[in-house]
Amino acid sequence: MNHSIAIFGAGSIGAYVGAALIAGGADVVLIARPRSCERYVREGIAISDLEGRREHIDAARIHCSADPAALADAGLILVTVKSADTAAAAQALAAHARRDALVLSLQNGIGNADTLRAALPGMTVLGGMVPFNVVQTADGRFHRGTEGQLMAEASPALATWLPAFAAAGLPLSERSDFAAVQWGKLLLNLNNAVNALSGLPLKAELSQRDYRRCLALLMEEALRALAASGIAPAQIGGVAPRRLPTMLRLPDWIYRRIASASLKIDPEARSSMWEDLQAGRRTEVDYLNGAVARLAQRAGLDAPANRRIVALVHEAEAGKGQAMAGAQLLAALRA
Template sequence: MKIVIAGAGSIGCYCGSLLAAAGHGVTLLGRARVLEPIRTQGLTVTDFSGLHHRAGAGLLNLSEDPACLDGADLIIVTVKSVATAEMAALIAIHAPLGTAVLSLQNGMENARTLRTALPDRDVRAGMVPFNVVPTDVATYHRATSGEIVIEHGPGELARHLTTPEFPVTESDRIEAVQWGKLVINLNNALNALSGLTLQNQLLDRNWRRLMADQMAEALRVLKAAGIEVASTTPLPAWMTPHILRLPTPLFSRIAARMLTIDPSARTSMAYDLLAGRPTEIESLQGEIIKLGHEHAIKTPINSRISQLIQQVPRTPLTVDQITP
């Protein structure tokens, strides 16, 4: 397939490298600051299980020009939520009507935004359960586990994309899957505020209790809204807050797969906050706060965390400083 990765950031570069290794013709559409190092030294991706793959510059097409969207069989959108509408407009201008569009973005609104702007195209939502972080120039590291899930549709798209190193499955309950991911991703902001690695945060019972309280608050809102939540972890969504509150030795045994992460891993929002980049707080806590207002359910924890992230704290915060 001819695939354009629309938004060559951490997730886009990771996915693009492995899709190119599988034989697809991959173009990375992105900014010069990301593409220039790849152009000179290739693209390296690694993961927590020992994967180490380098795609030479000749294996990938690199472009800052959205005209590269012309001729694509598939466009995988990986831009931040704030840039989705702009990317949708570029796809409408440059890409043929027969081109499929797949959103591999956080939040619930991105696929809807793409569908609204591209009403005559095969637009599908997707869910990426793992995080990818830059570790060196033109080097991206997958730090957590999980498999990509995409919306079911014609053409067996998941089968065409799947490789042993890049498994993809399809679901006819993609919104429930996305909501499950969103509930888990509420911890992105907590991790960013904590200054801790994900592993150290999960091994601290005080942080886990705050994670559990935030998750329980979100689940109450989603239940009131009649929204189905499909778990993206080995545990049912409703059980996860209870497991998080357990004493650490018991939690570590029961939730061993939740701890299958690189010891140095932090969330993407933590890196965005450190770099002074816009965060996706409105696509995460913002969704819960909005639904809470609509259904008269108070959301003090999510509201407090959203407020703190938008203040861009200069130093890590403690649990007591965050708890409303």
């Protein structure tokens, strides 16, 4: 059977985007771990969002395989594995993908599209950006708990596929300043580690000033490193990057008023890094806060709070430590 779109790594983002594309009428094959595939083809996939969409894609409409050879017919391949798995995904694509397939990385971090490009010479590989959050709920739904539109590096190769994204209810916009978009998103992803260590849902965590102070510290270091490297991050969301730290440090009652749009988060939404810690998986902290520390170092600067939070998340990955209160985390980042 021919599948025009393949999703490589159907976890939270891949299953959500894949199911939405199927609901919109696209011909999709999911590449996932055997356990995930067994579940999807047994139960189907349920998706929901904070605007009230609830949809169940019946098992009969799900094509899923743990064998990457199943993507051989796809004209579009969405890569949705975590950053540490990108190199392995790239090898699988090199072995099985059509040479004329378009590859779109829907991943956080800065280097994933480059990793794919390096392994797929001659193929078109584009960076993409997912602004919204998806978590798996206790009843197995893939729930989008925040807003935002998919973005991708501008390319004529996208034109064929844009209608499928629109029909899925996930319109994709093209950006010619994609490196700036990636860094703008990475600034927001600096909260992933704070959120994971807090053990709280995003909304509860961001409602507490001490956690926001932690994030402000991490962002300031990143903004300094970006400025020293001549990179101007794009604005993702309602607030300009340079204004984020000041806004985050406001007292709770003012923050709630001024940043009401930033707090338009479903109470059950949590960062993908929290999901990783819960599942006992390695996180993407080296690709997010670690990327800031490396950028700073290349610019002759230091980013101590980002370095410290990388170490704290690694300790949490090793099962050490409990959820940290805001004041405790702030003290650890300033130590």
